[in-house]
Amino acid sequence: MRGLTGWLNFVVNVILLFLGLLPGMVYAQQNKTLTLEQAQELARQNYPVTQQFELLRQTEQYSLENLSKGFLPQFTLVGQATYQSDVTIVPVDVPSIEIPAPAKDQYRINANVSQLLYDGGQIRQQKKVEQLNTIVENQRVEVELHKLRDRINQLYLGTLLLDEQLKQVDLVQQDLETGLRKVEAQVKNGVSFKSNLYLLQAELLNNEQRRAELQASRRATLQTLGLFLGEPLSEGVVLATPAAAEINGNVEIQRPELKLYTSQQTLLEQLNRLLYARNLPRTSLFGESGYGRPGLNFLQNTPDWWYIGGIRVSWPLGNFYTYRNDRKLIDVSQQQTEVQRETFLLNTNAELTQQRAEVDKLKEMLEADREIVALREKVKLAANSQLENGVITANDYLREVYAEDQARQQLILHQLQLLQAQINYKTVLGY
Incomplete structure (x- = not known):
């Protein structure tokens, strides 16, 4: 009986251990693919400035406790x-x-x-000032975190661009190897010069150098991105391509800067009430x-x-000497905050207009890019056939291969630029 009980305990422990490891196994599987939203959330959690939220909360708590002791x-x-x-x-x-x-x-x-x-409501009004001041400072942190989103976008999309360029290197590799096999056969049959073979072999080495350079750039970009995320990213990580964002000119701006200006105005209004309470x-x-x-x-x-x-x-009557000027100082601060808000809206709307124009331009360029790539691919296929028949040299073939490669590079670049412009538009809006 004891043996059976021990065996059952062993089985239960193994099951519990497996269940405990299961979340980590699932997490590890999920980590093979990283989305832009996950990267932004991880960066937000890991960014040192995020710690200020808790510090500001503690500061508010201690300040309110001290103010409450004014009635002791x-x-x-x-x-x-x-x-x-x-x-x-x-x-x-x-x-x-x-x-x-x-x-x-x-x-x-x-x-x-x-x-x-x-006390004329002074302690009560001072408590509200402390609470509103915490809201203002929290919004300042949100503004800093919003700037972080743009940095993560650049690193993430930069890695995607390198991924696409590496894919294009593979395509060029295939074209060069195809040409090399045909020239090798021609040299073997005595219908082509070895110089053509050497030329293609040299270009294969150049393509490998290009691959190594792109891979090194990708490693460096992933390392930098990993620093912001708080965890290392392996070279095998797959970055999911974000969905294209729709450009809608009627969407309201939701930037944290606007919430900061609103909270500042509310704080200044509360300072007016505190100023009045101090004179009671x-x-x-x-x-x-x-x-x-x-x-x-x-x-x-x-x-x-x-x-x-x-x-x-x-009754501290001496405060009435400066009461009017204190009110005017608060009014001036409110006007300054409103000017900052209007300036921010002007600059933001200008940036949104620029991003919309950039999106429209890139869409038109992509249509032309696709047509150019299709034509260049046809020319390359024709050159491939001509090389096989000995009509053109390896140098002529390389020219068409690289012409198609250049066209595809432009297509890839414009696709990523369009995606970046669409994401930037959302970021500028505050979404």
């Missing part, structure tokens, strides 16, 4: 000892009555306590007790305990 009783302990050159003496000589003069050396120690009852009267209870010489009865020249308590109303 406030204690003060004061002690003093003095010697004065003169004291108050009653200048009346009454027979049989002696009025003692206070001592010139006096001392006291006393404790004060005050409890705020009403404050009411508090207070109490004071102590021991010293003299006590409250200054004619008694012996140490004594004493206390005093009551309610206090204070």
Whole structure:
């Protein structure tokens, strides 16, 4: 029975271990293909500036806790000892009555306590200021993270361009090997010069150099992208081609900069309310007790305990001297924020117009590119046949191979440029 129980425990542990490893296995499988959205999300999580969200949250929490303590009783302990050159003496000589003069050396120690009852709403308004200030700072972080999206787009699309160029290198490799086999047969049959064979062999080596250069550039780009993502990317990673974004001129701009300007305006409005609250009267209870010489009865020249308590109303009228100018300063800041917002919208709309024009231009160029590639492919196929029949030389054949290669390179470049322009349009919009 014990053997059966042990065997069952072993099976359960193996199953649990497998289930624990399964997410990692699935993740590893998923990691073989990387999408642009995944790259942007990983970069956002790994970017150091993201840590500021938690730091700002903690700052707000501590600030609000400190402000809340403004309604706690406030204690003060004061002690003093003095010697004065003169004291108050009653200048009346009454027979049989002696009025003692206070001592010139006096001392006291006393404790004060005050409890705020009403502060004009200053603490409440200050709390709102702290909360809105956190929102503003969070939006500043979002602006920085939005700039990161553009950097990730460039690295990601740059890698895609290198991938397409490597595919084109493979096509050229196939054309060169095809020509090489035919020239080898011609040389063997004595109908072609060995110089044609050497020429094609040299071009094969050049093509291999080109492949090595592109692969090195791809490795460097992936390493840089991996630094932003917080994890190394192997050369075997496959970058999925993003879907083409539709260009719609009626879509509203959703950039974090606009939210930043809005939150700044809200903060300035709250500062106005705080400014008003600071000029209202404050009411508090207070109490004071102590021991010293003299006590409250200054004619008694012996140490004594004493206390005093009551309610206090204070009104800082001096703040009214600068109240109007403080309001004007806030108004100026609001106007500056609005000017920044309008300037940003102008520049953003100009950039969107430029991106739309770029998309339209590239679409037209792609139509011509496809026609050119189709024609160049026909010319290359004809040259292939002519090379086989000994009508043209290897040099003539290479010229047509590279002419098609150049046409395909232009097609690849314009396709990636179009995709980049469409993605940039979305990024400029804030999506």
